[in-house]
Amino acid sequence: MGITEKIKEIEEEMARTQKNKATEYHLGLLKAKLARYRAQLLEPVAKSGGAGVGFDVQKSGDARVALIGFPSVGKSTLLSKATHTASETAAYEFTTLTAIPGVIEYKGARIQLLDLPGIVEGASQGRGRGRQVVSTAKTADLILVMLDATKSDEQKRLLEIELDAVGIRLNKKKPDVIFKKRTTGGITFNSTVKLTKTDEKTIRTILAGYKLHNCDILIREDITTDEFIDVLIGTRKYLPCLYVYNKIDSISLEQVDKLAHQPKTVVISCEMDLNLDYLIERIWDELRLVKIYTKKRGAHPDLADPVCLRAGATVEDVCNGIHKSLATNFRYGLIWGRSSKFSPYAQKVSLNHQVQDEDVVSIFTK
Numbered sequence: 001m002g003i004t005e006k007i008k009e010i011e012e013e014m015a016r017t018q019k020n021k022a023t024e025y026h027l028g029l030l031k032a033k034l035a036r037y038r039a040q041l042l043e044p045v046a047k048s049g050g051a052g053v054g055f056d057v058q059k060s061g062d063a064r065v066a067l068i069g070f071p072s073v074g075k076s077t078l079l080s081k082a083t084h085t086a087s088e089t090a091a092y093e094f095t096t097l098t099a100i101p102g103v104i105e106y107k108g109a110r111i112q113l114l115d116l117p118g119i120v121e122g123a124s125q126g127r128g129r130g131r132q133v134v135s136t137a138k139t140a141d142l143i144l145v146m147l148d149a150t151k152s153d154e155q156k157r158l159l160e161i162e163l164d165a166v167g168i169r170l171n172k173k174k175p176d177v178i179f180k181k182r183t184t185g186g187i188t189f190n191s192t193v194k195l196t197k198t199d200e201k202t203i204r205t206i207l208a209g210y211k212l213h214n215c216d217i218l219i220r221e222d223i224t225t226d227e228f229i230d231v232l233i234g235t236r237k238y239l240p241c242l243y244v245y246n247k248i249d250s251i252s253l254e255q256v257d258k259l260a261h262q263p264k265t266v267v268i269s270c271e272m273d274l275n276l277d278y279l280i281e282r283i284w285d286e287l288r289l290v291k292i293y294t295k296k297r298g299a300h301p302d303l304a305d306p307v308c309l310r311a312g313a314t315v316e317d318v319c320n321g322i323h324k325s326l327a328t329n330f331r332y333g334l335i336w337g338r339s340s341k342f343s344p345y346a347q348k349v350s351l352n353h354q355v356q357d358e359d360v361v362s363i364f365t366k
């Protein structure tokens, strides 16, 4: 029996099993099995690629944004409008058959936008190019889930099921659980909060199902059983996501208004050029990029060529963004702007100082 059949069998058994106190542990075990098979399904099988291998597109620029959606929602139209790269667009499905990268230049940052083939229901189980698409999506810093505003909202749920099945968690934080494997000593189970969505017995059942008999578990958040399995599997990808409804030129204003009020959502029309600038602004915000200007002694800051980094970056990252040797020869830095505690004056800083958007930095070397 192949993995897909095994998955199907478990899913059927889960559907048949009534959910109650008596079956809770058994269901937990099934869930764990299911997660393990799904993980197996995504492992690369042969050298030639196929399962689990994404499209071979070089990462470039300061961040990567991937376009995911069903066919003909307008992904390629967006790429062609927002970047200088043309990607074929047409009224028929599966126009795009590979990954096409384009670049959005915004506020001094170069953001790679990746057009991808449309995915279909069942993509995560290997239908169409789905698995390649979702594997590529895992390499992105931000996912744009693109939806057709003229179609039912069911599409959003279906897409999320596909992404979920391959271990992509959208707009979710990694569960606050510490899990350590040991060689002896049995299972130590601790929780700093009251667990209302799962319990110790279920978790122990799952651990047994994974043949994990020696480990330390410290739970610091009221997690679900599924979230615990995510921690065990370990390869989950937690990615920020924006829901982009395209084709709002074809629906009523009331409908547009309703969609636009959903969280993490942007409504656009590629064809009519509606709201595209705002979308790019939102992409920038979601990526949480910071822009750092450098300044040579006695000169004005270089405003033309900022260093773009992810939020949380340090002076060391700034150095590495300029030249490899800078951090090794670093003596001290001077920083102006939001992260200087003496603002508007400069603060003398070391490599581990965290920078903030629009800071100006001078680096002094040995």
Ligand SMILES: Nc1nc2c(ncn2[C@@H]2O[C@H](COP(=O)(O)OP(=O)(O)OP(=O)(O)O)[C@@H](O)[C@H]2O)c(=O)[nH]1
Pocket: 069, 070, 071, 072, 073, 074, 075, 076, 077, 078, 088, 089, 090, 091, 092, 093, 094, 095, 096, 097, 116, 117, 118, 119, 246, 247, 248, 249, 250, 268, 269, 270, 271, 272
């Ligand atoms: N009404 C309307 N049509 C649009 C809009 N954007 C794109 N389209 C049309 O939608 C169709 C599909 O566009 P594509 O850009 O090829 O869609 P895609 O998502 O890349 O499709 P695949 O590559 O096949 O997955 C084309 O006929 C476009 O002209 C829009 O804003 N409004």
Ligand SMILES: [K+]
Pocket: 071, 072, 073, 089, 090, 091, 092, 093, 094, 095, 096
């Ligand atoms: K199309």
Ligand SMILES: [Mg+2]
Pocket: 075, 076, 077, 088, 089, 095, 096, 115, 116, 117, 118
């Ligand atoms: Mg396309």
